[in-house]
Amino acid sequence: MWDAVRHGDDYRQNRDVAVVVSSTDCQRLMRSDVEEFQRFCNRISETVKMCGMTEETLDKVLLGQD
Numbered sequence: 675m676w677d678a679v680r681h682g683d684d685y686r687q688n689r690d691v692a693v694v695v696s697s698t699d700c701q702r703l704m705r706s707d708v709e710e711f712q713r714f715c716n717r718i719s720e721t722v723k724m725c726g727m728t729e730e731t732l733d734k735v736l737l738g739q740d
Contacts, residue, residue, distance in 0.1 A: 695703075722732075
């Protein structure tokens with residue numbers, strides 16, 4: 675069953691399930707998610723800079739003054 679879950683097969687049969695994860699693994703997963711989100715933000719930032727967006731332009735967009 676564990677292998678099936680790891681590969682995405684659904685054995686829940688419309689029931690809630692519990693997952694036990696060590697605190698070390700949990701911290702690693704959370705750190706990984708934060709690092710991946712930061713990489714995503716950095717990629718987007720570089721893309722919009724290349725398209726000419728500045729902090730001033732972003733402020734106007736966020737304030738609905740575009």
